[in-house]
Structure formats: structure tokens, C-alpha cells
Amino acid sequence: MDSYDFILIGAGHNSLVCAAYLLKAGYKVLLLEKNSIPGGAATTEPLLPDVVSGFKFNPCAIDHLFIHLGPVVRELELEKYGLEYLFCDPVVFCPHPDGKYFLGHRSVEKTCAEIARYSPRDAEKYAEFNDFWQRVIGMLTPMFNAPPKSVVDMAGNYDIAKLKDMFSLMGSADKTLDFIRSMFTSPMDIIDEYFDSEFLKAPLARLAAELSTPPSQKNMAVGSIMMCLRHNPGMARPKGGTGALTEALVCCVKDLGGEIRTDQQVKSVLVDNGRAEGVQLTSGQEYRAKVGVVSSLDAQRLFLHLVDPSDVDAADPKLRDRVARRITNHNEAILKIDCALSEAPRFVNHNHRDEYLIGSVLIADSVAQVELAHTDPNIGRIPLEDPSMYAAVPSMRDPSLAPEGQHTLWIEYFVPYQIAGAEGTGLKGTGWTEELKNQVADRVLDKLAEYAPNVKSSVLARRIESPPELEERIGVLKGNYYHLDMTFDQMMFFRPLPELANYKTPIENLYLTGAGTHPGGSISGLPGRNAARVILQSQRPITQAISDAGDTIKSAAQSLFRVTE
Ligand SMILES: Cc1cc2nc3c(=O)[nH]c(=O)nc-3n(C[C@H](O)[C@H](O)[C@H](O)COP(=O)(O)OP(=O)(O)OC[C@H]3O[C@@H](n4cnc5c(N)ncnc54)[C@H](O)[C@@H]3O)c2cc1C
Structure with a gap:
């Protein structure tokens, strides 16, 4: 029987990212993927080879926004492994039935000029709208880049520019309350507050609703960032399709000594005495993990389908019921x-x-x-x-x-x-x-x-x-294209449930990553990176803490340096 330090279930992009960080820390890692190619919802494939040739399609993700808010591409040197991002500009086109159209450019000024052709007032308001949401993005980015319950990690991610964004939104008591009030509203409320023109409101509503809720959904005003991210950091696609990101990650993982086995469907997680010890495949084959098993499948699939009910109950008698009924899908x-x-x-x-x-x-x-x-x-x-x-x-x-x-x-x-x-x-x-x-x-x-x-x-x-x-x-x-709903009650330290939110589970050495964990679905690699951080911290508390502290000091120094430049 083969033995590894870590076994990761699934080889989607988050699992590959997580594996790369574990490999960099010196562990022996195996990824098991049920399909014949890795990537999950991040592939590029011929799809119709018997009918047409020379076409490559993205069956799932196409537009990459959130990955540019984190350091995954740089830290894993994915460009060295062939990844090249092509930024889009213009970023959005939406024709309106009355002959008007919304053309969003990467530049806010050019976008405002397009809007001003039909409504000078809305063009002016658009600049204000974007300015507000850019500051929200600045404030949220450090949270996306840290495990949701690790206050120290989060705090370490705030450089001077991001602190400025936060204080600009929460300067006084009333300003703070008003900011929180904005967050409690819906995308539709916010869009109506700023704009008059339907040719602009409809595409903004459509993009906001990409977080998977209708524009009228209260508490989801944050969906407004979906347009503003297209201005900064921008929207890009890997040259060769989304699968080129996966290919670069695969090269990186292999280069670091990791193994990826495809056509290997995991049937169950082997638990012994409250501890995850490995996995069994549908073929009956077993693999042992000396240090841990990491599931990139969400909590519902993991605890309701892959772990024996008696093992879940022994760890937490309420968990199966909570996972089945409290998580929404x-x-x-x-x-x-x-x-x-x-x-x-x-x-x-x-x-x-x-x-x-x-x-x-x-x-x-x-x-x-x-x-x-x-x-x-x-x-x-x-x-x-x-x-x-x-x-x-x-x-x-x-x-x-x-x-x-x-x-x-x-x-x-x-x-x-x-x-x-x-x-x-x-x-x-x-x-x-x-x-x-x-x-x-x-x-x-x-x-x-x-x-x-x-x-x-x-x-x-x-x-x-x-x-x-x-x-x-x-x-x-x-x-569910984000594994689990991306509603406010299932984000951050609520994703997927408070007791599972920091990538750890009540079963020792069994961890969660993937879109069903913070900061959620989309192409970002951040659930993978954050999970690896927690896993490494729990395996090597002292060395990892020193290395993380080093990272924090380094990033604080870099940001100070940038500010004083
Ligand atoms: C149609 C569609 C369009 C999308 N468009 C965008 C977009 O434009 N931009 C964007 O940012 N996001 C988009 N998304 C969301 C984004 O693609 C996903 O949130 C993201 O790819 C999830 O990555 P992951 O690694 O967490 O999980 P997944 O990609 O789901 O990877 C999990 C892997 O586990 C494997 N697996 C499952 N069960 C088992 C098992 N029992 N044993 C072994 N392996 C198993 C799966 O085959 C898969 O490869 C889209 C999603 C869909 C479905």
C-alpha cells in the first residue's frame, strides 16, 4: 500500500494550490482526481472533437478576477510554468433594447465617458460608486487572504493603503454605522441609490447577481464589487483558456515532487480512533496519509457521503444534521x-x-x-x-x-x-x-x-x-457552481459552518479546502492557500509561526517602503 504525508481529494485548482504549498513545506503529497484530467471547474477541453476540430472550450470558468487579489500566481511562480494572463479591455458589453449600450472599460474614466453619452449624471455617480467599492475591496482583500478565524494572519495582511481604505469607510461612529447599513442592503438598493438609467443598472445588477443571488437579495450589496473588480485589479483569462491555469499548477506540483493520479474516485475517508488515516477508492484501493487528508469537496459531500456516519457522530454527534440542514444549497x-x-x-x-x-x-x-x-x-x-x-x-x-x-x-x-x-x-x-x-x-x-x-x-x-x-x-x-451558496450567512467565518470555518474538522487530521470554504467559489486559489497555512500551522506550530511572522514583517516593511517611495 502506498503511503504519503498528505492525500488531497480532488484535483481542482484549489486542491492543486493547497498541494503546492504543502510540497513547498517538504511534505510528500498525493492528489486523487475522479476525472481523467485535473482541474474540476477550471479546464479547457476540445469538447466537440468528433464534430469540429481546432476549437478549445472552457466548460466552466472563463473570467478570472479574484485570483488577482492574492499572491498565488507570484508565490507559486506560475508564469515560470507557462501561465500567461491576458487582461480584457473593454471588460463588459451590454446592449440595451432601445439602442443604447453599456461598454465598461478597464479605465474608470473611459467607462464614465461611455455612460456620459447617455447620462452625464449617472457618469458622475459611477465614479463615486466605483470609488466606494474600491475601498471596500481594499478592506476585504486582507480578509480573503487569511484563514477567517486567524485574526493575527488577517491583521498582518493590512498594509498602509488597506488601512486607509478601512478608515475612510469607518471614520466616525455614524460613518461606520452607515457603512454597515450599506452592507445590509441589496445590490438593487445600492444601484437604485446611485443611478437612474436602466441601460446601466441592468448590467450592474446582472454582475452583482453573479454571486448567485437575485439583485433584490438583502445583505448582498457586496455583489457590486463584481463590476468594480473589473477596473481594479482587472479581469483576465489565461492564454490558452482557463485550463492553462490548471496546467501551470500541475507542472508546479509535479516539479515540487507531488503526485497526481487521475481516474481515481475516492469512495471513503478511512478514520481510525477519531483520526483520518487515508482514503479508499471506488476500485477498493486504499492510500494511507501519515499526516492528513484534505478534502476539496465541500462539507456536505465529505460528511454525508465520504465519512462513515459512526465516525462523524463519534467526533460530533450534531454535525451530520447541521451539515445536511443548516448549510444551504x-x-x-x-x-x-x-x-x-x-x-x-x-x-x-x-x-x-x-x-x-x-x-x-x-x-x-x-x-x-x-x-x-x-x-x-x-x-x-x-x-x-x-x-x-x-x-x-x-x-x-x-x-x-x-x-x-x-x-x-x-x-x-x-x-x-x-x-x-x-x-x-x-x-x-x-x-x-x-x-x-x-x-x-x-x-x-x-x-x-x-x-x-x-x-x-x-x-x-x-x-x-x-x-x-x-x-x-x-x-x-x-x-452548485460555487459548491455551496455564497450568501452572507455562508461567507467568511460562517463558511460552511462556524465549527468548520477554519479548514479544520472535528476529525483529527481531516481538513477542508475548495470553493466550499472561505473565501468561497470562483477562480482565486485562496481557499487552497489559506487551508495550507492552517494545516502547516497545526503541524508545525512554532516554525510556521516564525515563518508567518517573517512574512508579515516583510509585507509590512514592503508596504511602508512603497508608501515612502
Ligand atoms: C459553469 C461554471 C462557470 C463558472 N464560471 C466562473 C468564472 O467565469 N469565473 C470564476 O471565477 N468562477 C467561475 N465558476 C466557479 C469556479 O469555476 C469554481 O468555484 C472553482 O473552479 C472551484 O474550484 P475548486 O478547486 O474549489 O473545486 P472543483 O473545481 O469543483 O474541483 C474539485 C475536484 O474534485 C473532483 N472530485 C469530485 N468528487 C471526487 C471524488 N469522490 N474523488 C476524487 N475526486 C473528486 C472533481 O472532479 C474536481 O476535479 C464557474 C463554475 C461553473 C460550474
Whole structure:
């Protein structure tokens, strides 16, 4: 039987990041991945090789924002392993039915100039809106980059600029209360407070709702950062597709001596006397971990499916019930459409320019339409009457993804996981069938064609993935694209539950990482990095504390140096 220091379950990007830090600390590490390629929701694949050749698609993530808020790329030297980020500019295009359009550039000034063509007042307010949320981003970044319960780690991440951001938001008692009040509001409240024009409000609502809640969701005003992150630090895509990030991480892990085994589905975690000792695969094979087992599968999958109930109960008799019932996993999921196109979509009624297709392309006609795009799926309805969507033409920014002159189209469309009234039918009893997913995709493409009429005739081939198919492929329960809901009650030290929030579990040497842990879903690598920090601290309390203190002093000195420069 093979033996390692650490075994990581799953080889998504967070697991690979976590493994790299453990390897750097000198441990022997094995990652076990159920699929034939690593990456999970961060891959680039041919998808339709029998139908078209020369096209590369991103079946899941495309736009990378949060990874630029942390040091993972630099610390793991991923550029040395082939990673090259291509920043997008413009960052967002959203055509409006009345002929107006929102074109967001990386530059705030250029974005304001675009808005001013239709509304000088909203342009002025946009600069204010961005300024506020940039300061929030500055304040939150140190928290994203530290384990949520490690106050010392968090404090060490605040340099002078970030402290300034924090104090500018919370200068006096009333200012602090007003800031907290803002955070209790919804994206819709905030957007209405600042702006008048629907052509601007609808795309901002759509982006805010990318945190997976409707624009009216109270306590989720923070979703407003989804547009502001596109200005700073910016939105980028790895050259060659999202899978190029995974490839660089794989090279890094292998270079550091790590092992990745694919087509190895973990069936259970082996626990002996309250201690995680290894894993067993569906094939029956066992692997032993001398120091720890790290799950990049969320707490629900880990404690309800992979650990024997008697072992969970022995560690914490309430845990199974809390994991099953207190963690929320809503019904909203993604129908993913990937197309090979003979030519790029042309927004003929909006003075088409190819630069519209560089960043995210949103179909968001009104805030009300975006609201329904989220609320309908939650009650089991497909919002087919007037589809809103998030699309991209990745080959416009990165021509290596398609044959010359041809393009790829990426569409994310929110649908229910369980269709109301169709219980017990279709795939996994969700109501989803081949016929239905094709009908829905037809409707979505019809809607896109209202703006870009050439899109339908240019589809050479397409691949549609329904929520239960996504669940089957990468294992995410109910097709939840962030593993668990990203609502306020499940973020930071609440993610996934307070007692599991610092990557440790009540079972000794069993750790959690991945999108189901702080700071949550998306391409960031931060759950992986933070988890590694906690694991190393618990294995080597003194040496790790000295090294962390060194890092903290170094970063404080660097920030002071920058300020005095
Ligand atoms: C359709 C879609 C679009 C998205 N778009 C974006 C985007 O544009 N930008 C963005 O930032 N984020 C996006 N996201 C979210 C982002 O991709 C994920 O939050 C992130 O990739 C999660 O990474 P992870 O490593 O935590 O988990 P995962 O990527 O889920 O990795 C977990 C791995 O574990 C494997 N696994 C599961 N069960 C087992 C088992 N029993 N044994 C062994 N291995 C197992 C899986 O196959 C998988 O490889 C999107 C997600 C989806 C689904």
C-alpha cells in the first residue's frame, strides 16, 4: 500500500494550490482526481472533437478576477510554468433594447465617458460608486487572504493603503454605522441609490447577481464589487483558456515532487480512533496519509457521503444534521452552452465593433429581467420568457482557441436544478432531458440573436450541459457552481459552518479546502492557500509561526517602503 504525508481529494485548482504549498513545506503529497484530467471547474477541453476540430472550450470558468487579489500566481511562480494572463479591455458589453449600450472599460474614466453619452449624471455617480467599492475591496482583500478565524494572519495582511481604505469607510461612529447599513442592503438598493438609467443598472445588477443571488437579495450589496473588480485589479483569462491555469499548477506540483493520479474516485475517508488515516477508492484501493487528508469537496459531500456516519457522530454527534440542514444549497444552477462559430457575433443594431466581444457580454435588458433570472430557478421554473445571460467570445481576446477567422461562444444561463412538477423524471429525477436542454438552448440563442442576428446561422456545433450533467461530471451537489451558496450567512467565518470555518474538522487530521470554504467559489486559489497555512500551522506550530511572522514583517516593511517611495 502506498503511503504519503498528505492525500488531497480532488484535483481542482484549489486542491492543486493547497498541494503546492504543502510540497513547498517538504511534505510528500498525493492528489486523487475522479476525472481523467485535473482541474474540476477550471479546464479547457476540445469538447466537440468528433464534430469540429481546432476549437478549445472552457466548460466552466472563463473570467478570472479574484485570483488577482492574492499572491498565488507570484508565490507559486506560475508564469515560470507557462501561465500567461491576458487582461480584457473593454471588460463588459451590454446592449440595451432601445439602442443604447453599456461598454465598461478597464479605465474608470473611459467607462464614465461611455455612460456620459447617455447620462452625464449617472457618469458622475459611477465614479463615486466605483470609488466606494474600491475601498471596500481594499478592506476585504486582507480578509480573503487569511484563514477567517486567524485574526493575527488577517491583521498582518493590512498594509498602509488597506488601512486607509478601512478608515475612510469607518471614520466616525455614524460613518461606520452607515457603512454597515450599506452592507445590509441589496445590490438593487445600492444601484437604485446611485443611478437612474436602466441601460446601466441592468448590467450592474446582472454582475452583482453573479454571486448567485437575485439583485433584490438583502445583505448582498457586496455583489457590486463584481463590476468594480473589473477596473481594479482587472479581469483576465489565461492564454490558452482557463485550463492553462490548471496546467501551470500541475507542472508546479509535479516539479515540487507531488503526485497526481487521475481516474481515481475516492469512495471513503478511512478514520481510525477519531483520526483520518487515508482514503479508499471506488476500485477498493486504499492510500494511507501519515499526516492528513484534505478534502476539496465541500462539507456536505465529505460528511454525508465520504465519512462513515459512526465516525462523524463519534467526533460530533450534531454535525451530520447541521451539515445536511443548516448549510444551504439553492436550486439555481447553470445550463452551460458552448458553441463553435464560423464567425464572430455582430451587434448590428449597436454600432458593432469587435472590441465589444473582448470581455463579458451580458444580455440584461432590465433589473426586473435579471431578478427573474434568479428567482424563477429557485422555485423550479426555467426563465424562458425573456432570457438574461452571461456570454463571452473567448477566441476574440485569445485567437489560439479557434481556427483562424472562427470563434468560440461561451454562455452561462441560470436554470433550476430540480424542475418543479418534473420530479422523478429525466436525469437524476430532476426533469432535465436531452430534448429539454436543447429546447432551452434554442430559446437562449434566439434571444442572443435579437441582438446579434448572425449568431444562429454561424453555429457550426454546440455542446449543452444541464445541471445534473455538471453534477455528474465534477461532483458538485445540485450543480452548485460555487459548491455551496455564497450568501452572507455562508461567507467568511460562517463558511460552511462556524465549527468548520477554519479548514479544520472535528476529525483529527481531516481538513477542508475548495470553493466550499472561505473565501468561497470562483477562480482565486485562496481557499487552497489559506487551508495550507492552517494545516502547516497545526503541524508545525512554532516554525510556521516564525515563518508567518517573517512574512508579515516583510509585507509590512514592503508596504511602508512603497508608501515612502
Ligand atoms: C459553469 C461554471 C462557470 C463558472 N464560471 C466562473 C468564472 O467565469 N469565473 C470564476 O471565477 N468562477 C467561475 N465558476 C466557479 C469556479 O469555476 C469554481 O468555484 C472553482 O473552479 C472551484 O474550484 P475548486 O478547486 O474549489 O473545486 P472543483 O473545481 O469543483 O474541483 C474539485 C475536484 O474534485 C473532483 N472530485 C469530485 N468528487 C471526487 C471524488 N469522490 N474523488 C476524487 N475526486 C473528486 C472533481 O472532479 C474536481 O476535479 C464557474 C463554475 C461553473 C460550474
